Amino acid sequence: xxxxxxxxxxxxxxxxxxxxxxxxxxxxxxxxxxxxxxxxxxxxxxxxxxxxxxxxxxxxxxxxxxxxxxxxxxxxxxxxxxxxxxxxxxxxxxxxxxxxxxxxxxxxxxxxxxxxxxxxxxxxxxxxxxxxxxxxxxxxxxxxxxxxxxxxxxxxxxxxxxxxxxxxxxxxxxxxxxxxxxxxxxxxxxxxxxxxxxxxxxxxxxxxxxxxxxxxxxxxxxxxxxxxxxxxxxxxxxxxxxxxxxxxxxxxxxxxxxxxxxxxxxxxxxxxxxxxxxxxxxxxxxxxxxxxxxxxxxxxxxxxxxxxxxxxxxxxxxxxxxxxxxxxxxxxxxxxxxxxxxxxxxxxxxxxxxxxxx
Numbered sequence: 001x002x003x004x005x006x007x008x009x010x011x012x013x014x015x016x017x018x019x020x021x022x023x024x025x026x027x028x029x030x031x032x033x034x035x036x037x038x039x040x041x042x043x044x045x046x047x048x049x050x051x052x053x054x055x056x057x058x059x060x061x062x063x064x065x066x067x068x069x070x071x072x073x074x075x076x077x078x079x080x081x082x083x084x085x086x087x088x089x090x091x092x093x094x095x096x097x098x099x100x101x102x103x104x105x106x107x108x109x110x111x112x113x114x115x116x117x118x119x120x121x122x123x124x125x126x127x128x129x130x131x132x133x134x135x136x137x138x139x140x141x142x143x144x145x146x147x148x149x150x151x152x153x154x155x156x157x158x159x160x161x162x163x164x165x166x167x168x169x170x171x172x173x174x175x176x177x178x179x180x181x182x183x184x185x186x187x188x189x190x191x192x193x194x195x196x197x198x199x200x201x202x203x204x205x206x207x208x209x210x211x212x213x214x215x216x217x218x219x220x221x222x223x224x225x226x227x228x229x230x231x232x233x234x235x236x237x238x239x240x241x242x243x244x245x246x247x248x249x250x251x252x253x254x255x256x257x258x259x260x261x262x263x264x265x266x267x268x269x270x271x272x273x274x275x276x277x278x279x280x281x282x283x284x285x286x287x288x289x290x291x292x293x294x295x296x297x298x299x300x301x302x303x304x305x306x307x308x309x310x311x312x313x314x315x316x317x318x319x320x321x322x323x324x325x326x327x328x329x330x331x332x333x334x335x336x337x338x339x340x341x342x343x344x345x346x347x348x349x350x351x352x353x354x355x356x357x358x
Contacts, residue, residue: 165196
């Protein structure tokens with residue numbers, strides 16, 4: 001298949017376009033649940049931000065299939081290096097909603113004890129490393145981790161996520177080059193959601209596709225329908241298995257769309273046509289996958305409502321726990337960095353505590 005072709009497993013009506021993936025019914029439903037949970041959590045978090053209860057949020061509405069489909073192809077031991085919209089990867093891999101909300105509230109109970117920006121999710125429990133708001137800096141980290149794993153003789157694979165805008169950053173090209181030179185066991189997953197904040201894809205690159213950029217660095221690139229969760233699973237599974245066999249990296253371009261703004265700080269109506277958004281709403285990845293599950297007798301229409309009710313109940317419970325959470329301990333600012341706090345920082349901490357008491 002030419003790199004410009006769009007790989008699919010489901011057409012927009014949910015009809016299979018080829019052989020079904022080797023997933024049992026429990027796994028198919030687990031994938032749906034993670035996608036639905038991502039959508040429902042996004043909806044709640046957008047409201048929380050507008051209510052002033054959290055400070056910032058970047059929703060992944062419309063991109064759930066790209067995240068969850070690729071996550072389903074990873075092993076538990078593999079490591080994830082995310083960009084902004086990969087919360088669904090963590091949910092699929094078993095991260096709790098309570099930890100999700102503790103993170104957004106900046107609580108002591110969060111994995112990073114409240115010292116990370118909202119949506120910069122990370123947790124050793126699910127092998128996910130925090131990304132940086134500086135675009136593409138996570139990509140050299142992923143390649144370095146993959147190279148180290150290969151050097152040590154284990155078969156761990158790194159999943160490196162990025163947006164289309166990250167391909168214009170130097171770190172992207174550095175990471176791609178070293179991945180190709182070292183045959184590093186890394187899979188680059190580029191969410192081409194057509195907008196890098198307000199910059200459209202056609203102003204981001206002169207290449208016909210983002211996937212073909214891999215060819216310049218000596219490895220394969222694949223262009224996949226990012227709203228087709230089964231296509232994302234199959235493409236990522238093949239890339240992960242290839243990397244685990246020691247056959248080098250792959251880049252996957254997931255063609256999808258960012259339905260909402262870049263973040264809660266963005267007004268997309270200032271730079272894009274609402275008709276374009278509505279066209280992509282009709283390609284909703286959840287609706288497509290629902291149709292497939294019904295046609296395959298994996299689920300009945302009423303089952304989805306039951307799943308959504310379960311998710312809503314979990315969200316309410318997790319949110320209540322987070323709102324009862326504790327602020328980070330002040331001393332942890334330095335004690336989590338140094339085994340023995342240097343005298344100058346100890347003095348500064350004492351001065352800060354005195355100032356706060358006053």
